[in-house]
Amino acid sequence: MRKPIIAGNWKMHKTIGEAVDFVNGIKDQVKDSTVDVVICAPALLLPALKEATKGTNINVAAQNMHWEEKGAFTGEISPIMLKDLGVEYCVLGHSERRQYFNETDETVNKKVLSALSHGILPIMCIGETLEDREEGKTNDVVNAQVIAGLENVSADDIEKVVLAYEPIWAIGTGKTATPEQANEVIAEIRNTLVKLYGQEKADKVRIQYGGSVKPANVSEIMSQSDIDGALVGGASLKTDDFVALVKY
Numbered sequence: 001m002r003k004p005i006i007a008g009n010w011k012m013h014k015t016i017g018e019a020v021d022f023v024n025g026i027k028d029q030v031k032d033s034t035v036d037v038v039i040c041a042p043a044l045l046l047p048a049l050k051e052a053t054k055g056t057n058i059n060v061a062a063q064n065m066h067w068e069e070k071g072a073f074t075g076e077i078s079p080i081m082l083k084d085l086g087v088e089y090c091v092l093g094h095s096e097r098r099q100y101f102n103e104t105d106e107t108v109n110k111k112v113l114s115a116l117s118h119g120i121l122p123i124m125c126i127g128e129t130l131e132d133r134e135e136g137k138t139n140d141v142v143n144a145q146v147i148a149g150l151e152n153v154s155a156d157d158i159e160k161v162v163l164a165y166e167p168i169w170a171i172g173t174g175k176t177a178t179p180e181q182a183n184e185v186i187a188e189i190r191n192t193l194v195k196l197y198g199q200e201k202a203d204k205v206r207i208q209y210g211g212s213v214k215p216a217n218v219s220e221i222m223s224q225s226d227i228d229g230a231l232v233g234g235a236s237l238k239t240d241d242f243v244a245l246v247k248y
């Protein structure tokens, strides 16, 4: 019912040449995939990636954007620029942006609303710290991020949003949440969506898991009832691994 979505988040990796080689290395191998395939790349690589993925089933995502269409915001990228390129998705509120670049629920929310109004599909990230988890606050923290990040998102638009549950303690650490732990939190997130939008709408929203996903654990993660995809960092950088993830 929900189309799975496997997204590679390259973070701050790859040059233009490497990005194009990557696409050329995977496009034939993923062309019959029944999942949505997405590469989330640094802004500078997006034009070359859009060109290289033309005529393929590979979607391209930015890793961040400003909520304003234009203005005096040195160093920022606007939704109009992304739309002009034909970028399909944008990752918003990744924990690294929250941690290192002062991203807050409020700015994430502005970006989600802006992305939707410009026809860009947001991949909104949420997740708890190790301390939150140890204090038993996981669901409270994650639900608060969901509610704040989705404020004023209409019932018509909610199914365009992809949520990515990424427990911070599992990112880049090799520690994966067990598939059951991930599914439990994601089911709780869906409950929150039910409260906000009703069951029918909530059932349409895709929720990914992210945090040390790799070819060896992806199929178990994807077999969970509420997990609709993966947002993958490190293991998305090599063509063989990425193809294996898409073919979970």
Ligand SMILES: O=C(CO)COP(=O)(O)O
Pocket: 009, 094, 166, 170, 171, 172, 173, 174, 210, 211, 212, 213, 231, 232, 233, 234, 235
């Ligand atoms: O942050 C992540 C994806 O956005 C996860 O990164 P890793 O897969 O490297 O743990």
